[in-house]
Amino acid sequence: MPATDPAIAEVSCLRYGEHEETARELAVDASLDVLEEAGLEGDELDSLFVANAFGMADKQGHVGPLISTAIGAPNVPSSTTEAACASASVAFRHAIAHVRAGMAETALVVGTEKVSHIDTMTATSYFCYGSDYFLEGGVGATFPGLYAAIARAHMDEFGTSEEDMARVAVKNHANGIHNPTAHFQKEIEIGDVLDSYEVAAPLKLYDACPFSDGAAAAIVTTEEKARAMTDTPVTVEASTQRGTIAALSEREDVTEIEGTQLAGQAAFEQAGVSADEVDLFEVHDCFTIAELVAMEDLGLAEPGKAAAMVREGQTKPDGDVPVNASGGLKSKGHPVGATGMGQIYEAVEQLRGEAEGPRQVDGAERVLTHNVGATGGTVTVNILGRGD
Amino acid sequence: MPEQELATIAEVEDKRKDGQLVGFRCANDHTFVSPVRACPKCGTREIENVELPEQGTVVTFTIQNVASEEFMNETPFAWAIIELADGSRVTGWVPFVGSEDDLSIGDEVAFEPTYKPGVMFEKV
Numbered sequence A: 001m002p003a004t005d006p007a008i009a010e011v012s013c014l015r016y017g018e019h020e021e022t023a024r025e026l027a028v029d030a031s032l033d034v035l036e037e038a039g040l041e042g043d044e045l046d047s048l049f050v051a052n053a054f055g056m057a058d059k060q061g062h063v064g065p066l067i068s069t070a071i072g073a074p075n076v077p078s079s080t081t082e083a084a085c086a087s088a089s090v091a092f093r094h095a096i097a098h099v100r101a102g103m104a105e106t107a108l109v110v111g112t113e114k115v116s117h118i119d120t121m122t123a124t125s126y127f128c129y130g131s132d133y134f135l136e137g138g139v140g141a142t143f144p145g146l147y148a149a150i151a152r153a154h155m156d157e158f159g160t161s162e163e164d165m166a167r168v169a170v171k172n173h174a175n176g177i178h179n180p181t182a183h184f185q186k187e188i189e190i191g192d193v194l195d196s197y198e199v200a201a202p203l204k205l206y207d208a209c210p211f212s213d214g215a216a217a218a219i220v221t222t223e224e225k226a227r228a229m230t231d232t233p234v235t236v237e238a239s240t241q242r243g244t245i246a247a248l249s250e251r252e253d254v255t256e257i258e259g260t261q262l263a264g265q266a267a268f269e270q271a272g273v274s275a276d277e278v279d280l281f282e283v284h285d286c287f288t289i290a291e292l293v294a295m296e297d298l299g300l301a302e303p304g305k306a307a308a309m310v311r312e313g314q315t316k317p318d319g320d321v322p323v324n325a326s327g328g329l330k331s332k333g334h335p336v337g338a339t340g341m342g343q344i345y346e347a348v349e350q351l352r353g354e355a356e357g358p359r360q361v362d363g364a365e366r367v368l369t370h371n372v373g374a375t376g377g378t379v380t381v382n383i384l385g386r387g388d
Numbered sequence B: 001m002p003e004q005e006l007a008t009i010a011e012v013e014d015k016r017k018d019g020q021l022v023g024f025r026c027a028n029d030h031t032f033v034s035p036v037r038a039c040p041k042c043g044t045r046e047i048e049n050v051e052l053p054e055q056g057t058v059v060t061f062t063i064q065n066v067a068s069e070e071f072m073n074e075t076p077f078a079w080a081i082i083e084l085a086d087g088s089r090v091t092g093w094v095p096f097v098g099s100e101d102d103l104s105i106g107d108e109v110a111f112e113p114t115y116k117p118g119v120m121f122e123k124v
């Protein structure tokens, strides 16, 4: 079968934070933005892939046709992917697969989420539905609680401290200041994190990503078509996805996420590169501990050693191993169904040298994105490279 | 292994209300509380219902100050992963835990049937 190499022609991202519009409207706005960037009309699309995790918050399922209708392309095939916090990067992989298989030449992927209109308790309850409700959400765990259990075990096993986790938040907030799409553009200090209220001990408010609204989109097409749309296409050197036993309690080791280890190894193999050849890592830091665990699982640090790299400043945009130059989920925000596409947006900005201010990683040639659904039941890794 | 109907989630929840923790164990001795029909560790479909011990130790935990709707009246409480006496792992919540002084990794806890949601454990 002739393999068609997929590429990203254009991307768009609405500012994360609070929006008045519903998820479907946000998706339409992001879709129109990316179509305009690519110089396309809606009816030139062969497929529409939507990601949305909490349609229940808008009392709206089946958003695909609503979005295709609103962008003037009601006959384009659409589908919606739900994989909790990894929804968008899984939808992105569906687009990649369609282009590679020749089932679509040009696809639009859009991730969207709207939760700011529901109160904290309701949002917390909805998010619990993304866990194994029988063993986790329904037994008292919240998402902050699940990651707090990982954090507590990591502290016990490796001596990781609350300051170590706080430093991740400080770095990511420092990066977010330079990101116009970020939910928070606010510098914080270690003391701010340590003094913030305990959401799920040992995790505090500033260890957590916020509830964000937002949408982000990309045009995925053949390399040839992408080149016709832009001088700076981005190539997909690897796109992998793996799973982990769904419930945290049923895994042998809760200080690591096996799906990340497997998806990471497979991605490096697929791209034929090692971690040293990647210039930026946009990883899933839904909570500060998650960034440390992701670094360890991706092989950037030995188990228990990621905190030292953060302490030494190695993970800043001008360090040896930049992590989350966008501000990460912590500061850029986490509109669940959009997050994976937002990471891809950041990767494209970085590869084009268009990231604002000191957040730009000098001469970035290759960026890895890592997106986790729940506590690793779903993990995707993409390695994206400059195609110009 | 004898043919046996594997319990449904509803049956597991009913047993809990009657004071019995149950799970599923494969022919190679891997135990799960989630309703697995093939073993996630070794793949065998030789699985049977098992009764689990009621006492165990805390593997890891958190103190929940922000809770979902079902647990909003219980905060602060701990949510914990608990290793039972036979080595299997369950999850549950421990009421009235407001600070790290109230619970530690390694602490002994015991299952306590309740009309409240979830699976409740109390410090021994």
Ligand SMILES: CC(C)(COP(=O)(O)OP(=O)(O)OC[C@H]1O[C@@H](n2cnc3c(N)ncnc32)[C@H](O)[C@@H]1OP(=O)(O)O)[C@@H](O)C(=O)NCCC(=O)NCCS
Pocket: A085, A119, A120, A124, A127, A143, A144, A184, A199, A205, A206, A208, A209, A210, A211, A286, A334, A374, B066
């Ligand atoms: C931490 C959390 C409970 C805070 O709840 P909330 O309802 O969003 O926050 P509050 O209403 O208490 O907000 C209080 C203030 O803190 C800010 N804030 C909220 N969340 C924040 C966060 N994560 N980081 C920094 N500041 C935050 C708000 O903007 C608000 O600021 P203001 O008073 O200046 O307007 C909630 O954001 C949360 O649960 N986050 C995790 C989401 C999650 O689990 N995602 C899935 C990951 S797998």
Ligand SMILES: [Zn+2]
Pocket: B026, B027, B028, B029, B030, B039, B040, B041, B042, B043, B044
């Ligand atoms: Zn087994």
